[in-house]
Amino acid sequence: xxxxxxxAAAVLLGAGVSxxxxxxxxxxxxxxxxxxxxxxxxxxxxxSMDFDLTKxxxxxxxxxxxxxxxxxxxxxxxxxxxxxxxRNRYYYHERNGQDNAFLVRNGKSAVYKxxxxxxxxxxxxxxxxxxNVEIDGCCNEPKANVTDGPLAYIDNGPxxxxxxxxxxxxxxxxxxxxxxxxxxxxxxxxxxxEINADYRNNPRELAKITETIDAVRNDKDVTITKMSIKGxxxxxxxxxxxxxxxxxxxxxxxxxxxxxxxxxxxxMHTAYEPEDWAGLRxxxxxxxxxxxxxxxxxxxxxxxxxxKDAKIKKTYPTQYAFLLANEYPALRHSDYVVExxxxxxxxxxxxxxxxxxxxxxxxxxxxxxxxxxxxxxSDQYNEVFDIAVRMYPxxxxxxxxxxxxxxxxxxxxxxxRFLDKAGKSDDVSYxxxxxxxxxxxxxxxxxIFIALPNMQQAGKALEQVRALKNNTGVKVVKNNK
Numbered sequence: 384x385x386x387x388x389x390x391a392a393a394v395l396l397g398a399g400v401s402x403x404x405x406x407x408x409x410x411x412x413x414x415x416x417x418x419x420x421x422x423x424x425x426x427x428x429x430x431s432m433d434f435d436l437t438k439x440x441x442x443x444x445x446x447x448x449x450x451x452x453x454x455x456x457x458x459x460x461x462x463x464x465x466x467x468x469x470r471n472r473y474y475y476h477e478r479n480g481q482d483n484a485f486l487v488r489n490g491k492s493a494v495y496k497x498x499x500x501x502x503x504x505x506x507x508x509x510x511x512x513x514x515n516v517e518i519d520g521c522c523n524e525p526k527a528n529v530t531d532g533p534l535a536y537i538d539n540g541p542x543x544x545x546x547x548x549x550x551x552x553x554x555x556x557x558x559x560x561x562x563x564x565x566x567x568x569x570x571x572x573x574x575x576x577e578i579n580a581d582y583r584n585n586p587r588e589l590a591k592i593t594e595t596i597d598a599v600r601n602d603k604d605v606t607i608t609k610m611s612i613k614g615x616x617x618x619x620x621x622x623x624x625x626x627x628x629x630x631x632x633x634x635x636x637x638x639x640x641x642x643x644x645x646x647x648x649x650x651m652h653t654a655y656e657p658e659d660w661a662g663l664r665x666x667x668x669x670x671x672x673x674x675x676x677x678x679x680x681x682x683x684x685x686x687x688x689x690x691k692d693a694k695i696k697k698t699y700p701t702q703y704a705f706l707l708a709n710e711y712p713a714l715r716h717s718d719y720v721v722e723x724x725x726x727x728x729x730x731x732x733x734x735x736x737x738x739x740x741x742x743x744x745x746x747x748x749x750x751x752x753x754x755x756x757x758x759x760x761s762d763q764y765n766e767v768f769d770i771a772v773r774m775y776p777x778x779x780x781x782x783x784x785x786x787x788x789x790x791x792x793x794x795x796x797x798x799x800r801f802l803d804k805a806g807k808s809d810d811v812s813y814x815x816x817x818x819x820x821x822x823x824x825x826x827x828x829x830x831i832f833i834a835l836p837n838m839q840q841a842g843k844a845l846e847q848v849r850a851l852k853n854n855t856g857v858k859v860v861k862n863n864k
Contacts, residue, residue, distance in 0.1 A: 412436065412438035412439040412440075413434070413435070413436055413439055413447070413449075413516070414434075414435040414436075414438070415432055415433065415434055415435070415514065415534060416432070416433050416435070417431065417432055417433045418431075418432040418512060418534045418535045419431045419432065420512065420535070420537050422503055422539065423500065426502070426503045427500040427501065427502055427503055428453065428500060428501050428502075428503045428507055428537075429498070429499075429500045430451060430453065430462060430497075430498075430499055430500070430501075430512060431496070431497060431498045431499075432451070432497050432512075432534065433494065433495070433496050433497065434449060434465060434467070434487075434494065434495040434497055435493070435494050436467045436487075436489065436493040436494075437490075437491055437492075437493050437494060439467070439489070439493070441467060441468070441469045441489040441493075442469050442520065443469040443470045443471040443472070444469060444471045444472055444520055445468075445469045445472060445518065445519065445520045446466050446467060446468040446469065446472045446518075446519050446520075447466070447467045447468075447516060447517070447518055448464050448465070448466050448467075448516070448517040448518075448519065449464060449465050449466075449467070449514060449515070449516050450462065450463075450464040450465075450514065450515040450516075450517070451497065451499070451512060451513070451514050451534075452512070452513040452514060452515060453501065453507060453510050453511075453512055453513075453537075454510060454511060454513055455506045455507065455509060455510035455511065456506075458504070458506045458510075460501050460504075460507075461515075462499045462501065463485060463499050464485065464517075465485050465486075465487065465495050465497060466481070466485060466486050466487065467487045467488075467489055467493055467495075468486060468487070468488060468489060469489050470488070470489070473486065473488040473489070507537060507539070508537070508538075508539040509536075509537065509538060509539070510536075510537045511533035511534075511535065511536045511537065512533055512534045512535045512536075512537065513533050513534065514534060544817075544820040544821055544844075544847055544848070544851060545847065546790060546791070546817045546820065546821060546844075547817075547840050547843065547844065548760075548787040548790065548791055548814075548817065549787070549810055549813060549814070549840055550751075550754075550759075550768075550784050550787055551780050551783055551784060551810055552748070552751050553746075553747035553748045553750075553751055553778075553780045553781070554747075554748065555727075555746065555748040556746035556747070556748065558724055559724060559725040559726075559727065559744070559746050560608070560722060560723070560724055561722070561723055561724075561725055561743065561744070562720050562721060562722045562723070563595050563598065563599060563720070563721045563723075564595075564718065564719065564720040564721070565591055565592070565595055565718070565719060566591075566716045566717065566718050566719075567588040567589065567591050567592050567636075567716065567717050567719065568584065568588050568712070568713065568715065568716050568717075569585055569588050569589070569632065569636060569716075569717055570582050570583040570584055570585055570588075571628075571632055574624075574628070576627075576628060576631030576632045576634075576635050577635060578632075578635045578636060578639050580639075589639070592636075592640065592719055593643065595719070595721055596610075596640070596644060596721055599721055599723045600644070604725055604726050604744060605723045605724070605725055605726075605744075606723060606724050606726075607646075607650065607721060607722070607723045608650060608722050608723055608724050609650050609652060609720075609721075609722035609723075610640065610646060610650055610651050610652065610719070610720075610721055610722070611652040611653070611654070611719065611720040611722070612633055612636055612637050612640070612651075612652070612653050612654075612717055612718070612719050613633065613653070613654040613655060613656065613717070613718045613719075614629045614630070614632050614633030614636065614653075614654075614655040614656070614716075614717045615629060615655070615656045615658075615659040615662070615714060615715065615716050615717070615718070616628050616629040616632075616656075616657055616658055616659070616714070616715055617658065617659065617663075617711040617712070617714035617715050618658040618659070618660060618663060618688060618691070618692045618711070618714070619692060619707060619711060621689060622657055622658060622687070622688045622689050625657040625658050626655075626657035628657075629655040629656060629657045629658075630655045630657075632717070633653050633654070633655045633717065634653060636717050637651055637653050657688075658688050658714075659714040659715075659716070660682060660688070660691070662713070662714045662716075663682065663706070663710065663711075663714060664679065664682045664683070666706075666710050666713075667679055667682065667706075672702055672705065672706075673699075673701070673702055674699045674702055677698065677699065678695055678699060678702060681694050681695050681698070682695075725744045727746075727749070728744075728745065728749050731752060731753065731756045734749050734750075734752060734753045735753055735756070738750070738753055738767070738770060742770050742771075742773075742774050743774055745771075745774070747771055747775060747778060747780060747781055750767055750768070750770070750771035750774075750781075751771075751784075753767050754767035754768060754771075754784075760791050762792075764788070765788035765789075765791060765792055768781075768784045768785045768787070768788040769785060769788060771784065771785065772784070772785035772801065776804075777804060779804065779805045779806035779808075779811075780805075782801040782802065782804040782805040782806075783801070783802070783805040783806075783810060783811055783814060785797075785801045786798040786799075786801035786802045786805060786814055786818075787814060787817075789801060790814075790817060790818060790821060795818060795821060795822060798814075798818055799818060802814060802815055802818065809835055809837075809838055812831055812834065812835060813831070813832075813835055813838060813840060813841050813844075815831055816828045816831035816832050816835075816841065816844060817844065819831065820844065820847070820848055820851075825848045825849075825851055825852045826852075828844070828848045829845060829848050829849065829852070832844050832845035832848060833845065
């Protein structure tokens with residue numbers, strides 16, 4: 384049998400209660416309490432309550448007939464009535480064989496523990512319990528009917544966990560520093576360091592750099608704060624000469640950019656690496672080249688750079704020739720990074736517009752401001768957190784808020800993935816408890832919520848979980864009228 388008990392507070396039927404086509408009567412003193420309902424295993428609706436008429440003065444020839452009613456709109460079922468009778472009426476019923484199970488004599492013992500059942504019907508899942516009081520006398524005295532209610536509401540809808548998601552406001556980022564980066568493969572005349580902008584593929588490769596800079600420089604919301612260039616040479620040839628080439632070609636590219644954009648010297652930063660052995664190793668490790676492991680062993684050895692190159696060439700001449708023709712040119716490259724600072728946004732409308740066109744400009748706090756311009760849990764609200772976590776895929780707060788948004792729309796798989804990257808905190812534990820609850824793993828959820836005694840939301844969630852674990856079925860909600 385499934386049930387939830389309501390509180391034992393009484394329902395007092397006050398003076399002046401009336402019904403259509405019935406005189407106003409005084410029923411003050413009738414007390415109905417412990418109203419409850421349940422669904423039995425054989426699908427009956429069980430209704431119970433306590434009637435207390437010890438304070439009601441019923442005349443000797445008078446009786447009060449109380450009939451509970453289960454009703455929902457035009458559907459209604461009258462339950463078995465209970466008769467509270469004055470002295471003469473009580474004996475009258477006894478002489479005429481009325482069932483004493485539903486007959487109570489007025490006086491100090493006029494208390495009746497009412498228990499009745501009716502076959503469960505679909506409309507009863509969201510019904511209410513009303514009551515009808517019929518006051519009857521003798522000697523042609525008029526009858527009076529009093530109907531009032533509800534005593535309680537029945538809620539037997541689907542039992543699901545109702546989550547209270549906790550979204551975390553991120554800290555403002557402060558200066559919003561961003562960067563764009565890339566690699567250019569500038570062609571130089573053999574053994575030279577001067578840049579010829581029209582030589583071979585240089586127009587295309589130099590355009591990569593200028594397009595990256597222009598993308599930032601032409602944005603009114605952005606200030607370029609740093610331009611870094613790092614040059615690399617390939618391992619063939621003497622190391623000392625490669626060092627000269629890497630350094631000289633890096634400086635040449637820096638000067639080319641400075642002249643083109645008139646950047647101050649202070650924001651230009653350069654570095655170089657004479658031979659890109661890391662790049663060569665990555666290529667070999669990811670390739671299917673013959674003798675791959677042997678070549679990798681030489682690359683990883685403690686040999687000097689020139690000795691490594693010579694040993695690969697001597698030991699694996701076929702593979703060396705292949706690398707020289709197909710991979711070494713790619714090791715002669717210039718990596719560049721444009722670092723810039725984005726201004727802050729405070730106007731919600733502006734934040735929403737930036738979110739559509741350039742979400743990478745926003746920090747997490749600005750995303751949070753944007754989200755809260757929509758109703759909590761709405762599609763727009765959730766979408767903001769989805770965009771935020773795409774921009775900050777490794778940020779714990781972004782992942783926690785995205786997990787909440789995913790759970791609110793029923794995407795529990797994504798929520799679990801986000802929570803794995805949300806770090807450790809009480810808020811994350813609470814969210815994991817919510818996820819377990821939504822999955823129906825109430826034991827795991829209960830354990831999590833118990834471990835959060837100082838978190839108000841966890842306490843309420845724990846109550847829900849325990850109620851669901853007990854499969855409480857019918858919920859009777861007391862009417863506070």
